[in-house]
Amino acid sequence: MKLYEFQAKNILKTYGVCVPDGKTVSQSADAPKIFQEIGCNRCVVKAQILAGGRGKSGGIQFVNTPEETRTCVERMLDTRLVTRQTDQKGAEIKYVLIEKAVSIKKELYLAITIDRSLKTPMLIASAEGGVEIEEVARQTPDKIIKEPVDIFFGIHPFQARRIASQLNISGALSTRLNNLVTNLFRAFVKDDCSLLEINPLAVTTDDELCALDVKMDIDDNALYRHPEFDQFLPDQDISSAESLARKYRLSYISLDGNIGCLVNGAGLAMATMDAIKLHGGEPANFLDVGGDASLERITQAFKIILSDPKVKTVLINIFGGIMKCDVIASGIIQAIKEAGIHVPLVVRQEGTNVEVAKKLLDNSGLNILSAKDMKEAASMAVRASKANGYTNR
Ligand code: ADP
Ligand code: MG
Numbered sequence: 009m010k011l012y013e014f015q016a017k018n019i020l021k022t023y024g025v026c027v028p029d030g031k032t033v034s035q036s037a038d039a040p041k042i043f044q045e046i047g048c049n050r051c052v053v054k055a056q057i058l059a060g061g062r063g064k065s066g067g068i069q070f071v072n073t074p075e076e077t078r079t080c081v082e083r084m085l086d087t088r089l090v091t092r093q094t095d096q097k098g099a100e101i102k103y104v105l106i107e108k109a110v111s112i113k114k115e116l117y118l119a120i121t122i123d124r125s126l127k128t129p130m131l132i133a134s135a136e137g138g139v140e141i142e143e144v145a146r147q148t149p150d151k152i153i154k155e156p157v158d159i160f161f162g163i164h165p166f167q168a169r170r171i172a173s174q175l176n177i178s179g180a181l182s183t184r185l186n187n188l189v190t191n192l193f194r195a196f197v198k199d200d201c202s203l204l205e206i207n208p209l210a211v212t213t214d215d216e217l218c219a220l221d222v223k224m225d226i227d228d229n230a231l232y233r234h235p236e237f238d239q240f241l242p243d244q245d246i247s248s249a250e251s252l253a254r255k256y257r258l259s260y261i262s263l264d265g266n267i268g269c270l271v272n273g274a275g276l277a278m279a280t281m282d283a284i285k286l287h288g289g290e291p292a293n294f295l296d297v298g299g300d301a302s303l304e305r306i307t308q309a310f311k312i313i314l315s316d317p318k319v320k321t322v323l324i325n326i327f328g329g330i331m332k333c334d335v336i337a338s339g340i341i342q343a344i345k346e347a348g349i350h351v352p353l354v355v356r357q358e359g360t361n362v363e364v365a366k367k368l369l370d371n372s373g374l375n376i377l378s379a380k381d382m383k384e385a386a387s388m389a390v391r392a393s394k395a396n397g398y399t400n401r
Contacts, residue, residue, distance in 0.1 A: 009226045010058040011240055014105045016224035019199065023191040025206075026218045030107025032056065036082035040074030042106045050109040053080045057099035058245045060207075060223065061091030063139040067101075070109055077106060099245060110218050115208035116175060117141050118189070120196045123156060129196060131155040131163065131189065135175045137208040162193050177211075184217045200230030249312045256308045258297060265290025266320040267389050268313035268351075270306075272297050272331045280325045283382055289390035292319045299330040306339025311347050321352045323389040325382060328359030337365035341372045352377060352392040356385035 011019070017027040030051075031042045043051050055067035062068050067089045071077045081104045090098035117137030123130040133153045136144045145152050153174045155167045168189050172182035188209075196204045203225040210218045226237060244251065253260035259274065267289050271277035274296045281291040293316065297309050313322055326336045336357070344353075356379040357365050369376050377392065379385035 009228055009231060009237065009240060009244060011224040011226070012056045012058065012103065012243065013054065013222055014056060014103065015240060016204075016222040017219065019224065020192075020195060020219060020222055023195045025188060025191055025195075026216060027222070028052075028107040028110050028218060028220065030105055032103050032105050033081060034085070034103050036078050036085060039078040039081040039104075039106060043071070043074040043077040046106070046108050048108050051077060051106050052109045053077060053084065054105040054107065055084050055089050055101045056103040056105055057089055057091075057094065057101060058243075059091055059093035059099055060221075061093040061139075062089065065089060065091040067091065081106070102243070110210050110220060111213040112208075112210045112220075113213050113215075114211040115220075116211065117152075117205075117207045118192070118209045119203065119205035119207070120157070120192060120201070121203045121205075126156050129157040129159055129193070131157050131167070131171065131193075133171050133175060141207055157193060159197070162197075163189055181211065181215055181217070188217055199224070200227045200234065201225060202227045249315055252308065252312055253295075256305045258295060258301075258305060258309050258312070260296075260309075260312060261294040262316065263291050263293050264318075265292045266318045267393050268292045268295075268316060268319040268322040270295055270297065270309055270313055270322065270324045272299060272301065272326050272328075272336070276325060276327055280323065280382070280386070283386035284323070284390060287386045287390040289386070289393055292316055297331070297336075301331055301335075301339075303335060303339050303342065306336055307343040307346065310340060310343035314343075314347055314349065314351075319351060321354065321389050321393040322349070323385060324353070324355045324357075325385060326355075326357045326359070328357065328361060328365070332361040333357045333359060333365035334361040334368060337368040341368065341374065344372075344374055349374075352389075352395075354379055354385050354389045354392060356380075356382055 014032045021027055029046050033039055051071050053069045053071055055062055069080050071080050084101050084104050088098035088100050115138035117134040119132045120129055134151055136151050155171060157163055168186040172185050177185055192204060201224060205223040206219045208220050210220050212218055247262060267284050269280050269291050271280050277294055277296045284291050295309055297306060313319060326333055354377045377388050379388050
């Protein structure tokens, strides 16, 4: 789950990280008052989207009066911002952050993420932070400093000193950096982040360290232990199908193809997508209903697949172990009765209660293409999808 800049800044504040004074608005009428409340003669108006690259695309604007702030916010709200980190449609601006314009001496880069090959958190820093960081990393990778962090011990003092020295920071400022890095790591672990990035981290003209932009990604697999983050869910940039899937604890990822897949078990779901590709088709989604799905979750899963307008055929591939085939069959029948079905349905079932399940489907009066094994199921689904208006790319 990605957080907006203002949400991430509010969280970091609780860990003692310095961020500019500011407030978020969702209507322009509130903007002039906030400029006055901040009480300085220059503010920054920042479009809140779940992507970066705003500075280079007009999403960050400096303003000098309350009226200018209102006009600027008005121009941003409810429009879409396209940056190099969004798709071509861009992201809708529902919130705008108005904050104090900090007087910057230098822009640094500081982040913690997970290094998958080392299987450890990685502290990343650069003296050349700011909007060009991707270019810096591409053209002069030696300017990116990396320190693997011991997940249990945290950052060793010598590592903090090494980072400070490589960033050309000394004296009181290096103590501040040490504290900041420690607080950042505390937040990273406690809030189960997969990324916590400050770019830029400003060295201000009065030698303070101030986080001007924060990116915080929370590991979705840890969300169950963070009910405090539930409030951020409605703002996630995901399709209604994906948010419905989250609600019913279904692992669902929408893809580009047109064969909807309903499978139990992540491994079998991957193998099903491979089989579809092998037969010249394209899966419309990954969907693992899990081993303990209830009738309700199966019904919802089926509805989610059918709500995708790209879907020209549905392939159900079930290996009944803990999840019994007859429960799946009942779910399918119930969902079709509730939602109807407008595309061919191919079913392959094997395992616990498979005979009961077959009888249920046979007696349901529904038009179901029954496959004897996975290979046949994939080939039937691909054929049906092509007959149903599919053009293989
Ligand atoms: P993005 O990374 O999406 O481009 P940032 O928040 O990093 O957006 O802003 C881009 C640039 O705008 C920063 O590198 C910094 O130079 C400037 N900036 C952002 N916030 C402030 C602020 N509060 N005060 C002064 N300058 C700012
Ligand atoms: Mg930034």
